[in-house]
Amino acid sequence: MPHTTRGNAYNFGFLDEYAKKEIRRAVLKAIAIPGYQVPYASREMPMGRGFGTGGLQLTLALIGPDEVVKVIDQGADDSVNAVNLRQFIEMTCPGIATTTKTAESSLIQSRHRIPERPLTSTQILVLQVPYPDPLVVVEPSEDKRKTMHGEADYSRLLVKLYEDIVKFDEITISHRYPTRINGHYVIDPSPIPRWDVPKLNDSAALILFGAGREKKIYAVPPHTRAEPLAFSDVPFRVEDFRDAAGQRRACARCGCTDSFLDEFVGDSGSKTYQCSDSDWCDEYVLRVEHAQGEPA
Numbered sequence: 001m002p003h004t005t006r007g008n009a010y011n012f013g014f015l016d017e018y019a020k021k022e023i024r025r026a027v028l029k030a031i032a033i034p035g036y037q038v039p040y041a042s043r044e045m046p047m048g049r050g051f052g053t054g055g056l057q058l059t060l061a062l063i064g065p066d067e068v069v070k071v072i073d074q075g076a077d078d079s080v081n082a083v084n085l086r087q088f089i090e091m092t093c094p095g096i097a098t099t100t101k102t103a104e105s106s107l108i109q110s111r112h113r114i115p116e117r118p119l120t121s122t123q124i125l126v127l128q129v130p131y132p133d134p135l136v137v138v139e140p141s142e143d144k145r146k147t148m149h150g151e152a153d154y155s156r157l158l159v160k161l162y163e164d165i166v167k168f169d170e171i172t173i174s175h176r177y178p179t180r181i182n183g184h185y186v187i188d189p190s191p192i193p194r195w196d197v198p199k200l201n202d203s204a205a206l207i208l209f210g211a212g213r214e215k216k217i218y219a220v221p222p223h224t225r226a227e228p229l230a231f232s233d234v235p236f237r238v239e240d241f242r243d244a245a246g247q248r249r250a251c252a253r254c255g256c257t258d259s260f261l262d263e264f265v266g267d268s269g270s271k272t273y274q275c276s277d278s279d280w281c282d283e284y285v286l287r288v289e290h291a292q293g294e295p296a
């Protein structure tokens with residue numbers, strides 16, 4: 001018997017059981033063929049497409065009553081989009097536990113970031129995807145793109161990267177960096193910064209991608225190779241966050257020097273930098289206070 005929410009007609013997890021089964025089948029196929037974009041019948045959700053409906057459908061199809069869910073947007077648990085999605089999950093999955101702590105979560109839905117804290121084999125990361133196909137910049141026909149993916153023909157994508165190098169002396173893609181999975185399919189890893197791309201490689205956690213508007217699901221299964229496209233003489237680089245003197249910038253709040261930083265411009269035009277991952281920043285503050293013997 002499906003769980004039903006108390007006092008209303010909605011199924012546990014909002015989606016009906018047939019919809020959940022179809023999404024789970026797509027997930028299994030996506031895991032079996034790492035990086036392959038599996039089509040699915042993306043359902044209408046009570047929010048606009050583009051607001052994370054693809055990620056949300058994955059979350060709701062996978063969620064069980066014992067799940068501990070974390071929802072982040074741009075690294076923060078308290079942004080409007082993350083709060084709305086979390087409230088919707090709480091409303092349609094009565095009794096579900098939610099958290100802001102990466103370490104305590106079993107299912108993480110995210111937009112634009114992978115948490116700084118390394119994920120574990122007991123966790124699943126769901127990324128919301130606006131545009132699933134990295135070949136769309138070089139080939140408008142989906143039919144032709146499918147053939148190119150099948151043949152692992154990414155020569156036109158590599159030419160595009162090469163043109164960047166000729167024009168700008170480096171590859172200028174800052175987000176959605178094309179990444180080859182398990183030596184074959186190249187994926188759009190969703191708009192995560194380059195900083196997060198290496199976390200896809202050999203990840204202990206299952207990473208799932210859901211594109212609601214484009215009706216595609218794909219996966220980077222645990223311990224799978226994920227290689228950003230690059231050239232032997234122009235290697236892939238992450239953002240380096242060094243100041244003019246070559247010093248690695250620190251987070252203005254917690255002081256750590258090994259996280260992805262957001263830039264804030266003050267009224268006077270001065271710039272400050274702070275961790276994008278709010279849970280990582282909170283934990284670091286506590287660690288520093290603990291080391292100094294101050295009460296938390």
Ligand SMILES: [Zn+2]
Pocket residue numbers: 251252253254255256274275280281282284
């Ligand atoms: Zn910080």
